[in-house]
Every structure is written in structure tokens, then in C-alpha cells.
Amino acid sequence: MKKVLLLVCFMAVIFSCHERNNIFDVGADDFVPPPHITQLILYRLYYDTQDSMLVGIRFLLPCTEAFERTLPITHRLYFSNTVMLVEHTEEVPSGTWAFYVEIFGPYEVGMYSLRHYFGGLPIGAGYFGVVPGPVGLTVEGVDEFEYCTWSGQDWVCTVYY
């Protein structure tokens, strides 16, 4: 009988071995929060070669500090703060201070917001406006960026000041 009791107790202990190991679980011992993303820096504008339409934007996202752990970050692009156009989740490796995200349109004239989430919790956001430019559409208030067009094999980028 003693053996049976010991076996049952052992099984009870074994069965109780659920660990809190989800990276989104704030109660887990190894939980590490991501750094905040405070800025939205325009890095590149991609244009269609034929009709000079703005087809994509690359954003540089600097963080307040380096990522202590590889974490999934979700980006959501909103148009006029109401309509979610696209959602993209990516794994940001540990040690990253800044990373970029490319979002391809097509874009139209208006205000956009790019919001960043970790596990459904907002960790940063940035706003930008798309306005008519000298050649097609451009982004408002940006002085320096790369203008990229498709050459047939690769993107050819020119730096603009």
C-alpha cells in the first residue's frame, strides 16, 4: 500500500509541472518587455517606374533601448486613424536597437498611422501624411529619403535631400 501511495504522490507531483513559459505572459519568470518605439523615420520610397505611383515605404524604427530577447512585434498601418490597411508581425532579434519595416501600398493622399504592438499591447506609434509631390505622391515633411524605382531586376535607389 505504501508503494501505491508513493506512486500516486509522485504522479501528482509530476502532473503539476506546468510552467509559465509564454513570452507574452507577464507573470512568467523569464518575461522580458520590449523597448518602446518612439520614432518613425522615413527611409525609402518605392515608386512604380512607369506611372511614378508610390507603391511602398520603408520605415526605420529606432527603439529606446536594445531588445533583451527575440520578440514578435506586430505593425498595423491605419488610414485616417480608422481603417486598418495591413497587419504584419515579425520577430525582432535580441540586441536590436533599430529595425526597418517595409509596407507596400498602393498609397493614396491622406493621413496614415503606423502602430506597433507587443502581444496586443501598444508599444509605439508614428504618423505620416501622403501628399501630392512633383512626381507622383510623396510623404509630407520628409527632407531626406531614398527614391527607388524598379529596374527590371532590382530596385535602384537614389538619395534625395
Next chain:
Amino acid sequence: MLTCILVAVCIFTSSDSLTQQPETHKEYTGQLVASGLLSAGFGISAAIFHTRSNQVYEEYQSSTTIAQALERWDRVRKFDLYRNVCIAGSVLFLARFMYYHMKQGDEPTSTGFVPCLDIQYTCSPKISIGLQRHL
């Protein structure tokens, strides 16, 4: 709730045995059956809760938001608690079952008369060997 049921069952079965007269073969059988059934019932419940807990734990591991992870972890804890209570109940009634099983084994099986050595101390001690009815 399970704890209340467990306690209620314990009180019921204990009071049953306390109020009754000296146990007989038939009463042990009743205790054996009751303990065995309760132990098996708690064991099956523990297995069900364990399976459910594992399912929720898998959902917890695949959570993609903080809210989901916390809510699912709470459910894992809840099912773990139910399972542990059921395991405790199962062990308790298993022990009770084993106790009555061994007690039943100690009882005479075929006759009420057993050989005994009866030592009587009187003015002149004497030893008599014979059969004595077991009370």
C-alpha cells in the same frame, strides 16, 4: 465545490461506521465497494481534468496576446487545482479501500472457532488448550 463534496462524503462514510455496531463481514464489503467506487470516480475525474488542463496549457503556449496568455494561464491553474483535489480524493479513498481490504483479510473466513492458548491464573496456574469462539 469538489472539496465540499469530498468532505461531505468523508463525514458521511465516517459517521456511518461510527454509529454502527461492531463490524461484520457484510459491512466491510459495503465500505470496500463505496471506497473503491469513490476512488475510481475521483481518479477518472482527475484524469479528465488533467486532459483538459493539458489542452488549455497548449492553448496557453500558443497565445499571441498578453490578455490571452493570462486568461488561459488562469484556466490552467483552475483545472490543475480541480485535478489535484480529485487526486487527493482518489488517494484518500484508495487508502480507505486498502485499509478495509486488509481488515477484511484479517477476519476469519470459514469458521467462528479458532485455536487459542488460554492461560488462566488462579491459585494454581494451569494451561488449557482448546477452541475458543471468536467474538
